[in-house]
Amino acid sequence: xxxxxxxxxxxxxxxxxxxxxxxxxxxxxxxxxxxxxxxxxxxxxxxxxxxxxxxxxxxxxxxxxxxxxxxxxxxxxxxxxxxxxxxxxxxxxxxxxxxxxxxxxxxxxxxxxxxxxxxxxxxxxxxxxxxxxxxxxxxxxxxxxxxxxxxxxxxxxxxxxxxxxxxxxxxxxxxxxxxxxxxxxxxxxxxxxxxxxxxxxxxxxxxxxxxxxxxxxxxxxx
Numbered sequence: 001x002x003x004x005x006x007x008x009x010x011x012x013x014x015x016x017x018x019x020x021x022x023x024x025x026x027x028x029x030x031x032x033x034x035x036x037x038x039x040x041x042x043x044x045x046x047x048x049x050x051x052x053x054x055x056x057x058x059x060x061x062x063x064x065x066x067x068x069x070x071x072x073x074x075x076x077x078x079x080x081x082x083x084x085x086x087x088x089x090x091x092x093x094x095x096x097x098x099x100x101x102x103x104x105x106x107x108x109x110x111x112x113x114x115x116x117x118x119x120x121x122x123x124x125x126x127x128x129x130x131x132x133x134x135x136x137x138x139x140x141x142x143x144x145x146x147x148x149x150x151x152x153x154x155x156x157x158x159x160x161x162x163x164x165x166x167x168x169x170x171x172x173x174x175x176x177x178x179x180x181x182x183x184x185x186x187x188x189x190x191x192x193x194x195x196x197x198x199x200x201x202x203x204x205x206x207x208x209x210x211x212x213x214x215x216x217x218x219x220x221x222x
Contacts, residue, residue: 033114045107049111049116058084069095071096071099081094100128119178122185125184133193140219
């Protein structure tokens with residue numbers, strides 16, 4: 001299938017967009033990322049695709065682990081490098097490339113898409129997840145930090161969720177040119193990619209708000 005063009009110009013807005021997104025989600029985006037980072041300490045070969053600014057990523061494992069960051073934006077990777085400047089350079093690999101062309105030298109134990117897949121169309125997400133499965137070690141895991149599936153029962157709840165997602169999406173789309181779409185049905189996309197969904201963790205907007213941010217943990221079917 002023909003892929004869409006890589007998202008561009010995120011570096012122009014990243015310094016304040018990340019902060020606005022965290023405010024918009026009442027901190028749940030940060031909590032979702034922190035949760036996955038805590039899980040990463042169980043793995044040795046880590047691949048993070050589209051790490052953004054790496055704000056809050058300093059708790060990634062530094063002992064006996066190798067971390068590989070991929071982004072097509074040199075400006076964003078410069079921000080990542082500055083954020084992780086205290087990491088051992090022998091254990092931190094940074095690569096400027098379109099990850100869809102990535103050819104790993106070894107399989108990864110941990111692959112993470114931190115709020116990246118939402119910039120692609122659904123069919124592209126399936127292809128990307130299929131691709132990541134081929135990079136995964138037999139007992140490795142794929143983590144996806146993203147939006148929760150839209151409510152399939154309550155029309156009002158689904159409408160509010162789509163509106164909440166769509167307002168910043170309009171701004172992001174106009175600046176970066178990412179694919180325009182409603183919220184992905186991520187569980188179905190994972191299933192269609194032939195990955196096995198092992199579990200999900202949801203994060204409420206504020207302490208008692210709707211659980212619209214989610215972490216998905218996937219593995220290759222045995």
